[in-house]
Amino acid sequence: MIFAYLQLVRAPAGLTAVSNILAAATIASAGLFSHQLGYLIIASLLLYFAGMGLNDCLDYKEDLKEGSNRPIVKGKLSLKNAWFFSLSLMVLGNFVAFQSSLISGYLALALSASILIYNGLIKEGLMGSFCMASCRYLNWLLGASFVGLSYANLSIGLPIFFYIAALTFLSKQESSGKNKNAVYGTALLLSLTLISLIGLICYKFNLNHTELVIAAIILCIASSLIGHKLIKVFKDFTPANIQKMISWMIIGVIPLDAIMLGLSGHYVMGLIVLALLPPCRILNKYLAVT
Template sequence: MRSASCVRDYLQLVRLPATFSAWSNIIAAHLIATGAQPQWRVLWLQLAASTALYWSGMILNDCFDLALDRRERPHRPLPAGRIPVRRAWVLGGGLMVAGLGLAARIGAPAFLVALALALAILAYDGLLKGGGLGPLTMGTCRALNWLLGLSVVPMAAGSAALVLPVLLYTMAVTVLSGSEARGADARTNGITAALLGLVALSFIALVGAGRLGEPLVLAALALAVVPLAGRLRRMAEDGSPAAVQRMMRFLLLGMIPLDALLLLGSGHWPLAAALLLLLVPGRLLARRLYVT
């Protein structure tokens, strides 16, 4: 019984349900870069490198936040003492090194992107999280994860521009995440809604500029906006910590449909539909393990 509980603690520490959103970044970007002709060896290495770096970021985040979590989230594995802090530091650092090593096996471009991602993770976790640059830094982390998927081929400016919705969306999620413990006020809700509005505008701009060649993506975007707008309205009415946490789960796994929209806009609608299947394990696991 203790063994199962120990495994659960580590799965909590790395935010296992949210890992599927990191995978969707890689898969979508890889398929767009290769014209839906995946290079399987590279894709597996990209997924492994992304997973190692993502888990590293989650673990180191909790290591840096230990004093805060002892006050606000004492039930989590590190502040509760169920995982030794020193072990967490070693594991987080080891996973970061492993992620860089896996990226190096892909090639120099992938390694450089992974190195930039590792530095951005450290900057966010250790320095910038609580300040005004926090959302932009976290958005940069997600954008670099997406670019890691693109690194299978030489990156053109047109392909790299597709990362803009991912950057803006992640900034919105990060702004809201700062209210998990105390609840969201009108200012937080307003900034979150504004950034999500910019995500929609970025899709329109990418279609208008010819970076997304399938106009059908705008119809799919409109369908996605309806439930999101409803949730934002409810957040404005109830900004309690519980409501914020529910919204955070929705938005974090919402990265998967966002990636699917980018695939759809690139003309790969069957693959976009298949990518949505990652929502299934993500949502099932989110019922038992926290996502944020």
């Protein structure tokens, strides 16, 4: 039964929500932490798991038609219990966020609203992708709210926004693999991710010459790697390959957060966040993130 609930919430991917919080809090606070960060990590996990659970609840009929391996379809969990569990996680997540600060609580409410809008109303096409990206963006701001919010901090979450939009846009093809042109849209959104990272380097992060060289090397390596992966999917555009790419990109949120920490000069924290990658990959073998 416990394993079924872990499947429902796609537990390994929860580590990507944690990496968002750690990266955002570190950059926003210049690495100065307090116990309030713990509240934000717990709230983020609860809200992320709530979103994953609600996704399965609302997609139940569609998953049933497609013969999905999701736990509700397989009868490992009842739909009623899944609804109760997911909504309970959402309520608890908001409660915990308010224990950190009022700003964090309001952001958690906004994140919850975005989760419900995405899962229940706006899920398809580019707008659906942007809606999902808004959920991650708000999760990033939740981490930044550790020290309060400022206009300057609003721009820091843009790379994660465009990256998740790209990931979600491509994920719409993982069941059918019919629209190969989706790769072009994904590539465009990933390009915006890169541009926003460069923008942060130029206008937000105060880097010296050596740090700029390191940043350039990091971005070149990351861009080459993801570009190579995307080309492989384009050449063999099948549901199986698309799903592998989506899984890789979801887990890739952790390296993206680590990269942002590195670009901002927080190298040690970047390595700490990157340490979340191995357990996430190992757990993904038993509890799929897609």
